Amino acid sequence: MAIRVGIFGYGNLGRGVEQAIRRNPDMELVGVFSRRDPAKVKIKTPGVSVYSEDALVNQEVPMDVLILCGGSATDLPVQGPKYAALYNIIDSFDTHAHIPEHFADVDAAAKKAGKIGIISCGWDPGMFSLNRVYASAVLPGGTPYTFWGKGVSQGHSDAVRRIDGVLDARQYTIPVPAALEAVRAGKAPELTTREKHTRECFVVAAEGADLARIENEIKTMPNYFDEYDTTVHFISAEEMARDHAGLPHGGSVLYSGVTGADSENTHVIEYSLKLDSNPEFTGSVLVAFARAAYRLNKEGQCGGRTVLDIAPAYLSPMSGEELRAHML
Amino acid sequence: MAIRVGIFGYGNLGRGVEQAIRRNPDMELVGVFSRRDPAKVKIKTPGVSVYSEDALVNQEVPMDVLILCGGSATDLPVQGPKYAALYNIIDSFDTHAHIPEHFADVDAAAKKAGKIGIISCGWDPGMFSLNRVYASAVLPGGTPYTFWGKGVSQGHSDAVRRIDGVLDARQYTIPVPAALEAVRAGKAPELTTREKHTRECFVVAAEGADLARIENEIKTMPNYFDEYDTTVHFISAEEMARDHAGLPHGGSVLYSGVTGADSENTHVIEYSLKLDSNPEFTGSVLVAFARAAYRLNKEGQCGGRTVLDIAPAYLSPMSGEELRAHML
Numbered sequence: 001m002a003i004r005v006g007i008f009g010y011g012n013l014g015r016g017v018e019q020a021i022r023r024n025p026d027m028e029l030v031g032v033f034s035r036r037d038p039a040k041v042k043i044k045t046p047g048v049s050v051y052s053e054d055a056l057v058n059q060e061v062p063m064d065v066l067i068l069c070g071g072s073a074t075d076l077p078v079q080g081p082k083y084a085a086l087y088n089i090i091d092s093f094d095t096h097a098h099i100p101e102h103f104a105d106v107d108a109a110a111k112k113a114g115k116i117g118i119i120s121c122g123w124d125p126g127m128f129s130l131n132r133v134y135a136s137a138v139l140p141g142g143t144p145y146t147f148w149g150k151g152v153s154q155g156h157s158d159a160v161r162r163i164d165g166v167l168d169a170r171q172y173t174i175p176v177p178a179a180l181e182a183v184r185a186g187k188a189p190e191l192t193t194r195e196k197h198t199r200e201c202f203v204v205a206a207e208g209a210d211l212a213r214i215e216n217e218i219k220t221m222p223n224y225f226d227e228y229d230t231t232v233h234f235i236s237a238e239e240m241a242r243d244h245a246g247l248p249h250g251g252s253v254l255y256s257g258v259t260g261a262d263s264e265n266t267h268v269i270e271y272s273l274k275l276d277s278n279p280e281f282t283g284s285v286l287v288a289f290a291r292a293a294y295r296l297n298k299e300g301q302c303g304g305r306t307v308l309d310i311a312p313a314y315l316s317p318m319s320g321e322e323l324r325a326h327m328l
Numbered sequence: 329m330a331i332r333v334g335i336f337g338y339g340n341l342g343r344g345v346e347q348a349i350r351r352n353p354d355m356e357l358v359g360v361f362s363r364r365d366p367a368k369v370k371i372k373t374p375g376v377s378v379y380s381e382d383a384l385v386n387q388e389v390p391m392d393v394l395i396l397c398g399g400s401a402t403d404l405p406v407q408g409p410k411y412a413a414l415y416n417i418i419d420s421f422d423t424h425a426h427i428p429e430h431f432a433d434v435d436a437a438a439k440k441a442g443k444i445g446i447i448s449c450g451w452d453p454g455m456f457s458l459n460r461v462y463a464s465a466v467l468p469g470g471t472p473y474t475f476w477g478k479g480v481s482q483g484h485s486d487a488v489r490r491i492d493g494v495l496d497a498r499q500y501t502i503p504v505p506a507a508l509e510a511v512r513a514g515k516a517p518e519l520t521t522r523e524k525h526t527r528e529c530f531v532v533a534a535e536g537a538d539l540a541r542i543e544n545e546i547k548t549m550p551n552y553f554d555e556y557d558t559t560v561h562f563i564s565a566e567e568m569a570r571d572h573a574g575l576p577h578g579g580s581v582l583y584s585g586v587t588g589a590d591s592e593n594t595h596v597i598e599y600s601l602k603l604d605s606n607p608e609f610t611g612s613v614l615v616a617f618a619r620a621a622y623r624l625n626k627e628g629q630c631g632g633r634t635v636l637d638i639a640p641a642y643l644s645p646m647s648g649e650e651l652r653a654h655m656l
Binding site: 016019020023024044096099100103120125127129130131132133134136137138139140141184186259260261264265266267268269270271272273274275276277280281283284285288291306307308309310311312313315316317320321323324325327328 | 344347348351352372424427428431448453455457458459460461462464465466467468469512514587588589592593594595596597598599600601602603604605608609611612613616619634635636637638639640641643644645648649651652653655656
């Protein structure tokens, strides 16, 4: 019998999860749950219904894992513990500073209910976190680096959209090639924020808007842009739709460390992602870890987990024997 | 109290493990064991003794984990099960075709003794295996690639050394740049053995040896060279000592897969290693997993394991709280 999966929240990420489930024959989508009017939510999987949040609370649809696809700011801190009390859950909570408290909340609820709750799953946090931990455990005392992009930052795009006179905006985060090359060469450089990434904005402005003022407001925006070299391009709505409709992203976790009696040998580890669709890749990671959540709970385990707590074999549909014969 | 580690076998890998232990303050080398005369084995860690194999069999030195640093052809198939009956062990068994039977042997012995036995740990098998499993679980149906090099293949170097008239040899395995680039671009090319790697040999020949015959014997050697484009350079013993003393290696595990309703989005995952010293990096991986072996056994677990069966958190000296706060 397939692993029965529910999706709560049908934005970009929920749609990415839906696509990923289709590519895993051992998994089955049993329902999409939404706070919007279910009648107005059209999904892509034939034969699967859309339900209100009440149906989740009332456990109307039997399922093995619920994938929470809400936002980290206000949705997941509430939904994580609430639904870990009812289902095995998994989320992509990505506010790094608040991970410890979110973990504690989900852990307590999941333990009490005898369920598994995996938080902060995706690529950063997620696949990048795994690589940070593997690298630093293998080469203690080395230097870690994370580069993001080239890719669309939705948070930065939203920040630009909030400026007066801006109709639409897309912000790309771009690693500085010289910085990447120095790290790859094992030089372990010290890099400032400005030396690691540049930012490039494509902006559709309202007719008659003061473009110089908009550009200045972007470049000087605290936290988002003031510590970076930023380029601003004003384009038409047509150009935005034609050239910037996708949500590509990616990046690299690099780590360099030394070994040898005199630290004479340098080693560089790099994990890189080039993603045409950030939400579809994130959804794919969530689905692989949903398989792990189901299996862990079936073994009788419960409580909070992160990607760091889960042996890789739990993610694969292959058995231990198959993995040893074909994948080691 | 530090984790007490023993090393059995003091060749390149054993010396690499010794160096790695020094960089992990929670670990302590308690003894090096050798089949050579212990009086003739000089190690680099002050205050640590060298013992005969008898001392291992008689359990003369209390330890938490024994790291087996012998060869895969004849040493490890015997030593793995033999010492898993007495200690938590870990090895770098790398004959891919025989992993299932080696696992079964170590698993049976370790279960019976209540110990943990981790096999096939290093970078391939090891870190590369982890990345193959993570990538294929996240993007099912994608295309995996493994490239090795640029680096010294000890097996191929040994094969050249066995040719009549060859005094010394070093063989470098080199990925074909065009193949790597096509994979990185997400083109998922079909590649023959010849299209993926070239081989470059540096050979010191005996005086008066027939160089054309040696070159021909190398290039046509079945399994080792006949399916590759191989370049042969004859050099002096001085040049060999000056330019080819190191054991650098590395490589990349690449994986490309698609998502989306019409498979319209391509994703490329790459894990790359650039290693100045193959045995010191492999030793560093073994030591990180030795920490896991100790912890798993302390929890009461026993039996055979591979890197795929071990949650990443077990490798790190950090606690779960520290990992969630700083590494996710």
